[in-house]
Amino acid sequence: MNAGSYIDKNRVLRFAQWHARASGKAPAPPSNALGHLGQMQNDQLGFFLRAREQCGDVARFRFILLPVHLLAHPEHVRRVLVDEHRNYDKQTKGFNVLRLVLGNGLLTAEGELWRRQRRIAQPAFHRERIAAFGERMVLAAEDTVRSWIPIAERSGTIDIASEMMRLTLRIAGETLLSTDVTGDAASVGQAVSLLLTEANVRILHPIEVPLNIPTPHNRRVLSALSTLESVVRKMIEERRKMTGQRPNDLLTMLMEARDEETGESMTDQQLRDEVLTIFLAGHETTANALAWTFYLLSLHPGVARRVEKEIVDVLGNRLPEVGDVNKLVYTTAVLKESMRLYPPAWIIGRRAVNDDVVDGYEIPADSIVFASPWVTHRHPGFWQNPEGFDPDRFLPERAATIHRTAYFPFGAGPRICIGQGFAMIEAVLLLATLCRKFRIDLVPGHPVVPQPSITLRPRYGIKARPILHT
Ligand code: HEM
Secondary structure (H helix, E strand, O other): HHHHHHHHHHHHHHHHHHHHHHHOOOOOOOOEEOOOOHHHHHOHHHHHHHHHHHHHHHHEEEOEEEEEEEOOOOOHHHHHHHHHHEEEEOOOOOHHHHHHHHHOOOOOOHHHHHHHHHHHHHHOOHHHHHHHHHHHHHHHHHHHHHHHHHHHOOOEEEEEHHHHHHHHHHHHHHOOOOOHHHHEOOOOOEEHHHHHHHHHHHHHHEEEEEEEEHHHHHHHHHHHHHHHHHHHHHHHHHOOOHOOOOOHHHHHHHHHOOOOOOOOOOOOOHHHHHHHHHHHHHHHHHHHHHHHHHHHHHHHOOOOOOOHHHHHHOOOOOOOHHHHHHHHHHHHHHHHHHHOOOOOOOOOEEEEEEEEEEOOOOOOOEEEEEEEEHHHHHOOOOOOOOOOOOHHHHHHHHHHHHHHHHHHHOOOOHHOOOOHHHHHHHHHHHHHHOOOOOEEEOOOOOOOOEEEEOOOOEEEEEHHHEEOOO
């Protein structure tokens, strides 16, 4: 594109914004009678990026009659998630669909219930507690290393996405809930995939068939839900039967918590919702972050070599431990850059409780706003060469210049991810343990396509060959 056409495009955009501001309504991409739903259904990720290009920092869409705004500027993200968070709640279609699965756990609860549950769970995520999990994380990764060696020796292939799901699922079970879920990994994996895809279908379809109507599709959804519920119920029942000292973990904390005022413990339903939430939120996102990181490392062998060199420099010939995480500076930067380009939680929705005005545009009460890491992490006003994979952006001096809410893979404000510290330690330790032994080569011809369901997953997995370092 030459400079002239760029100026022209900017001029057109400025005129559209001026015109829109005068009307109080943000600019909207072209649409049809159903609004923008069709375009969203075809290509959500591209649609959001184009909307920012075409409309600027505030873009207005319509899902049939419901107005929706995409807020791309970091200051707008901050307004919704941090400064004015009381005016933006989770009564959105997306969270309602999640509530069908997770009930009212930490991720979906609101108000006093959320505050109380967060207070109860918070101590389980303190740094020292998480540090104590480091060894289990590395031991689990070592098992994965052992299982890949014969595959590497016969030049076989793996699906890195499902390998990472299995590994992080096992770690979430062992560390937070002291339960061995390795036997359930395959059925849990299938159930999670089906439910996340279903959640997205429901979000994007104007007409929902209630779950209690026994269509073949609903039956599959209910069966996936009952798979997850039975794993969670088993965990809770086994813990209840336990005599003597209970493990000092999140499950015990949740079960022993008492309401400060009434002294009551959590109901079975609340306990089920919390455990299911942690179980799901605690493994799926981290697995995707790792899968995308291996994908990018394979595409950028120079970066992969720098990671391997750092691992040798820091660890020598031993396994990593929690104390190494702060020293693995480049490896951490690679993970952060990978979550910039492929943020596992790629979109965060909220409902405006009362009317608001953002950048001069009306946000009506009851309408939906989206803050999207996928979009803001590529905002050309805040990122040079936004599509370029450049982990050096996250090395300390350069990272200090990044706008606080230009990068928010874990959200922001009071609802920020409770598992952020856990996820970063886990991801760095797993990456170091696996990259110590292997490089990952993508299998030519296998399509790697980001699928924007509730989380950003590789639609067809990521087929790869583990190659042992010589
Ligand atoms: C790379 C990994 C992860 C990413 C990218 C991620 C991302 C996020 C984001 C963006 C939110 C905020 C959602 C919103 O504002 O609507 C969130 C919330 C949450 N995450 Fe994570 N997460 C990750 C790992 C984890 C882990 C390991 C756990 C648990 C062990 C966890 C548990 C939760 C919970 C319970 C919430 C709800 C917190 C609240 O509202 O109080 N996440 N996560």
